[in-house]
Amino acid sequence: MRTHDLVIIGAGSGNSIIGPEHDNLDIAMVERGLFGGTCMNVGCIPSKMLVYAAEIAELAAHTGPRLGVHTTFDGADWTAIRDRIFDRIDPIAAAGEEYRKGLDNVTIYQDSATFVGPKEIQVGDDIITAEQIVIAAGARAFIPPIPGLDEVGYHTSDTIMRVDELPKRLAVLGGGYIATELGNVFGLLGSEVTFIVRSDAMLRNEDDAISAAFTEAYRQKFDTRFMTDVASARTEGDDIVLELSPDGEELRVDAVLVATGRLPNGDQLRLAEHEGLRGERGDGHRGAGPACQASRGAPARAWCPMSTGARAWSSTEFAGARRSLPSLMVEVGWLPPRRALSALLARGAARAA
Secondary structure (H helix, E strand, C coil), X not given: CEEEEEEEECCCHHHHCCCXXXXXXXXXXXXXXXXXXHHHHCCHHHHHHHHHHHHHHHHHHHHHHHCCCCCCCCCCCHHHHHHHHHHHHHHHHHHHHHHHHCCCCEEEECCCEEEEECCEEEECCEEEEEEEEEECCCEEECCCCCCCHHHHCXXXXXXXXXXXXXXXXXXXXXXXXXXXXXXXXXXXXXCEEEEECCCCCCCCCXXXXXXXXXXXXXXXXXXXXXXXXEEEEEEECCEEEEEEECCCCEEEECEEEXXXXXXXXHHHHCHHHCHHHCEECCCCCEECCHHXXXXXXXXXXXXXXXXXXXXXXXXXXXXXXXXXXXXXXXXXXXXXXXXXXXHHHHHHHHHHC
C-alpha cells in the first residue's frame, strides 16, 4: 500500500485544486477518463461552441429575413463544425494531463477508484491511502430501463457531440437543460427533432415563467410529446422504432439522445459499503456523503467520511454550499476548490499543533 498526503479522485474540477501552495504535499490524482472532466470534454465548453454555430444557422434562416436581410440557411457541414470544436478542445485536455504527469509531487493513477476500507482506495492493481481525500468523481447520464434500448443503441451528452454525421431524425428523451440545449442545436442545424417528455413542461425545475416560455417556444419549433414515455425500442431495417406510452404510437428515428438526468458517480466508488466511511450531520443523521448517493431519489445524506479521522469532500461546491457541516469539517461549500482545500488543510494543521 502506498501512502500519500492527499488523494484527489477525479481530474475535472478536482484538477483545479492543486496549486503552488501544495508543492510540499505528496499528491495522488485518480482519473479513469479525460483530464478536464465533463465541462471540458463532453459538457459546457463543446456544447456552447455548438450552440454558437446553431444560432448562426437560426439567424440566417429566420432572423435575417424577418429583419429584411436577404439571408438563407442551406445546411450545415456537421463534420467541419465538430472538428473545429474538438480539434481545439482535445489538445487542451491532453496538455493538462501531461502537465500533471510532469510534476514531481503528483502521481497519476489512470484507472477507476473504489474504496476497499477506511482511507484505503483500490486503483487498478494498487491500493493507496491518504489522510486527506477529495472526492471529485463527477456524474454520468441516467439511462432509463426501457426494453430494447441497449440493443438499438443510443447517445448521451457524452457521445452525441462527436457523431460522424447529423442524424436526419433525432428523438430526444427528456425535457431538462441538457435535452433542450442539445436538441435545439441539432434541430437548428437540420435534424428533425422530436422531444419525448414525461412531464407537461420543459425545464420544469426552473422558475415557472421560464419553464412556460421554454415550453411554448419548443412547441412552436419542434415536435414535442408531453406526458409521454417510451415503452420499448426496436430496430426495423435502418430505423429505430420507439413505442410511445400511453397511446401506443410508434415513432421512427435514426438516433436517440437520452437526456433524462444525471447520477453522481459515488456509488461506483463503493463508499456506502464501508461503515468507516460514513458520516454524521449535526442533526444526528447518519449516511454516506452526497457523492455516495445512487440516485436523485436517495434520502438526504451526510458527508463522508469522518469517524475514522479521514476526511473526504465532494469537490464541486464541496458537496453543498452553506449547509450545516459535521464537527470534523470546516464550512467551505461556497469556496472554489483550491481555497476550500487550503482552508481544510489549515484546520487540520491547527488541530495537530
